[in-house]
Amino acid sequence: MSNENIQTIDVALGQRSYPVWLGRGLLDDNERWREALRGRHALVISNRTVAPLYMDRVAKGLHDLHWSAFLLDDGETHKSFANVAHALDALAALGATRDACIIALGGGVVGDLAGFTAACWMRGIDFIQMPTTLLAMVDSSVGGKTGVNLPAGKNLVGAFHQPRAVVADIETLSTLPDREYRAGLAEIIKGAAIGDAPFFAWLETNAEALAARDEATLMHAIATKVRYKAGVVARDETEQGERALLNLGHTFGHALETAGRYTTLLHGEAVAIGMVMAAKLSERLTMSNQADTERLEQLLKAVGLPAALPDGSDPDKLLALMRLDKKNVAGTLRLILWRGIGHAEIVTGVDEDEVSAVLREAAWEEG
Incomplete structure (x- = not known):
């Protein structure tokens, strides 16, 4: 596929530096983002609104890996410890090792929860941000802030855990309300x-x-x-x-x-x-x-x-x-x-x- 219109913006953090790719068709450009996956296990965390729209595109890039998906219901209320526990159970069921990777396919709630889960599994595994909302593309997917909410307040629990890459496909914005x-x-x-x-x-x-x-x-x-x-x-x-x-x-x-x-x-x-x-x-x-x-x-x-x-x-x-x-x-x-x-x-x-x-x-x- 032609990638001449893809922009690359680097987040410079020494050995933990990573690219933010911005443009059209990036979910389908698995030759690009597969380089960020280092192991043979992958868990795609998404929600029930986004997954039917874009999961198939991501799956094409995972055909030779052991992978599964964990889907949240849509909304900020689902950025919870209970769902972190369910995501960790999904990693266990997958047999995920320390070189596994979590892919966050969705908006800020998905990205925050996926990143926090990645920070917790075996004290930290890779994750890739694939933001599908404008807010996630310009803010929450970049910078490594992860977390979950408590009834007492938002994002009171979390960790700094940088992604391996950010794949911002602006085609996903066409379905954004x-x-x-x-x-x-x-x-x-x-x-x-x-x-x-x-x-x-x-x-x-x-x-x-x-x-x-x-x-x-x-x-x-x-x-x-x-x-x-x-x-x-x-x-x-x-x-x-x-x-x-x-x-x-x-x-x-x-x-x-x-x-x-x-x-x-x-x-x-x-x-x-x-x-x-x-x-x-x-x-x-x-x-x-x-x-x-x-x-x-x-x-x-x-x-x-x-x-x-x-x-x-x-x-x-x-x-x-x-x-x-x-x-x-x-x-x-x-x-x-x-x-x-x-x-x-x-x-x-x-x-x-x-x-x-x-x-x-x-x-x-x-x-």
């Missing part, structure tokens, strides 16, 4: 908001084309975001400093997801709202100005994303959930805020009263 597609755009906007003001301006100019799924525009946006994240991960793999900036909006967003029991908001929608809350808090702390907050809100709305708290949000409950965030230190809030578009920073010891005031004002506005 509009709401899921828009959720992925939130992560692209987030990358620009954190550290790339010119890219943010480009997104503003091209918002209509992005919302309409123009392929050339989308390819540029995906590649730009992945290159940005790959650079951050290479410099700070385990989130000791700069990588924490990638969590802009996530402390608010994870609290919103948890409050809704992972059923009311998609992750990207929660991040979109969370970014606006972070911008408003930054404004309240005199770190940024109203004009940049308004530009962020307008761009999110232009691509069809929410920018306000859901009706009925409880500020006290959200603040309590934010206290459980993994980024907090010594019992105090540690948030990612900004000094305007393209200039995010880590802020420690944030006064809870200020956070509460922003949440209450936002809830009042929506009420």
Whole structure:
């Protein structure tokens, strides 16, 4: 097959470096991705929505291996310890050895759970990310963050475990529902908001084309975001400093997801709202100005994303959930805020009263 339109973006981590391949037809290009499989066992983890669409393509590349599949039900609620246990049982039934490989075929939930399972089996085996959602392509499939949810909060259990490769076939986006597609755009906007003001301006100019799924525009946006994240991960793999900036909006967003029991908001929608809350808090702390907050809100709305708290949000409950965030230190809030578009920073010891005031004002506005 012709591969001249495939882009390769390297995540530079020394001996654990790996490629992110981006383009059309990559699931069928098994000569490329089979090089990342080192043993004779493979477990494909997917879900019951994605597997009927794309499992056959992946299976053609596994015809000479001992392999099986483990399928999740669709949705964030299924990123659980119970399903990790079932996936580990599937590896045991396969007779998987230490050179086995897990293939994550799906969105962020599948990728996170598959990666965590790979980190656990025999203290760590290979895995390959094959993201089928925009959000997974531009964010969760790159960087090695894996994990599962608890009732108390999202991603409270996990491990850093880098994939052997990321196979981002944009053909899979053709079956992605509009709401899921828009959720992925939130992560692209987030990358620009954190550290790339010119890219943010480009997104503003091209918002209509992005919302309409123009392929050339989308390819540029995906590649730009992945290159940005790959650079951050290479410099700070385990989130000791700069990588924490990638969590802009996530402390608010994870609290919103948890409050809704992972059923009311998609992750990207929660991040979109969370970014606006972070911008408003930054404004309240005199770190940024109203004009940049308004530009962020307008761009999110232009691509069809929410920018306000859901009706009925409880500020006290959200603040309590934010206290459980993994980024907090010594019992105090540690948030990612900004000094305007393209200039995010880590802020420690944030006064809870200020956070509460922003949440209450936002809830009042929506009420």
